[in-house]
Amino acid sequence: MLNFDDEPQSQQAEPAENQAPRPVNVDDKRVVNGTTDINQLAPFKYPWAWEYFMNANKNHWTPLDVNMAQDIHDYHHRLTAPEKHVYENVLAYLTTSDILAMRNIGLAVMEKMSAPELQIYQARQVYEEAMHTWAYQHCIxxxxxxxxxxxxxxRVVPEINGKIQLANRRLDAAMRPGMNLRNADDxxxxxxxxxxxxxxxxxxxxxxxxxxxxxxxxxxxxRGTGEQLQYILRDEAMHFSFGLKxxxxxxxxxNITLDPRAVQTMWEEAEAAExxxxxYIxxxxxxxxSAEYHTEQFRFVANRRAxxxxxxxxxxxxxNVSPWLDEQATMRKEKNFFETRVIEYQTGAQLEW
Ligand SMILES: [Fe+2]
Ligand SMILES: [Fe+2]
Structure with a gap:
């Protein structure tokens, strides 16, 4: 009897001695547990994944493209104490969250994919998560x-820590060494x-x-911070849509069916933490x-994802208490982008050798 526990995750079919490798058959590609050559991009089994990569590259931006001058004035002279509290704590949550996101996709998810077109978009995603962290750091x-x-x-505010702990618990599951996707439970x-x-x-x-x-x-x-977050939201809208696909x-x-009770528990835990x-914020x-408004919007968005x-x-x-949220995610920013940028935009070919 085969002991699958000892098999590597992305097992590749090796040709027998003195035999030429066989061409990759697109039908043999799999999201996980595939045995085709992970280094051969095409033919695509998941052309949509390549499209995500192409589209993500149309969204290029950096935090330095956004003019932050007015934010300095607003923060010190216009925000009320409750507004400062909201602003700072949202940043405090996001800074840690985006590092978690980068590590999860780059260290736990990507290595389990066995089709390169999926990994290529996820490589871009890793970079985008790093840039999101840069955006928060730039605001800070x-x-x-x-x-x-x-x-x-x-770490010190329990209401922020609760979300991070819950995420760690759920995401650590995929980061566990020795996880073997040929095992049904894993x-x-x-x-x-x-x-x-x-x-x-x-x-x-x-x-x-x-x-x-x-x-x-x-x-x-x-407004500068708001604009940074709009760019991030545009990236995130692609990330979760790709992930759900x-x-x-x-x-x-x-041929897996998830336990509906386990899925409901996942949502309820997430709602309680949110x-x-x-x-708190x-x-x-x-x-x-308000807090009620925030939580109701969480529930509405959760239904959509489900x-x-x-x-x-x-x-x-x-x-749907804040229908304007969708506009923020899908807004085409190019016009505004050119009006607000503070540096020359570089698109490569600028290196001097
Ligand atoms: Fe992110
Ligand atoms: Fe993301």
Whole structure:
């Protein structure tokens, strides 16, 4: 009897001695557990993954492209104490979250993919997560916030820590050494972890997580930060959509059905953590935005993500209280981009040898 436990994750079919390798048959490609040559890009089995890569490269930006001058004035002279509290704590959560995202996709997810077109988009995603971290750091530096204090907040504020701990628990499952996707239990665990990452962590917590600052931006406050977050949101919208497509594909290829109770528990845990977080960052509501509003929007977005993967809505009847959030995600920024950028945009070919 074969002992699959000892087999490597991305096992590649080796030709027998003195035999030429066989050409890759596209039908043999798999999201996970494939045996085709991982270094041969085409023929594509997942042409949509290549399209995501192409589209992601149309979204190029850096945090230095955004003019932050007005934010310095707003932060020191226009924000109320509750608004500063919201602003700082959203940044404190995001800084840690995006590093977690980068590590998860780069160290836990990417290595398990066995089709290169999937890995190539994820490589771009790793880079984008790093740039998101740079964007938050750029805001923190620009406003001269106490870095030691703000970066430690996720550790000392239980309501922020709760979300990070929950994410660590769910994502660590996929980072466990020795995880073997040929084992049905490990595969289920990996799919649940990736589902959490795409649907909850990126698709809901990130997606909804920027909106308190968009609420400021809509009132003409902290517009530079708002613009940074719009670029990030545009990236994140692609990340979770890609992640959910991959999850769907694995479910289909591997003929897996997830336990609906386990999925509902995942959503309910995420809601409880989000509610506590909202209660902390918005303990005093700000103009046009409250903790209840934030949590209801979480539930509405969660229903949408669940439908994308053909699952039951976890929070039936949740209302779309901030329809403007979608506009923020899909807004074409090019015109505004040119008006607000503060440096010459470099697109390569600038190196001197
Ligand atoms: Fe990100
Ligand atoms: Fe992301």
């Amino acid at each position: 530096e620009t406003l001269n916030l106490d870095q030691s204090e703000i970066y430690n907040r996720y 595969l289920q665990e990996f799919v649940m972890s990736y589902l959490f990452f795409a649907a909850v962590f990126e698709g809901t917590w990130f997606y909804n997580g920027f909106s308190p600052i968009f609420a400021l931006q809509r009132r003409g406050l902290m 991959v999850v769907n594909q694995i479910l289909e290829e591997e 509610k506590a977080y909202a209660g 918005l303990r005093d509501p700000i103009l046009g935005y 439908r994308t993967v053909g699952m039951e809505e976890p929070f039936p009847g949740a209302k």
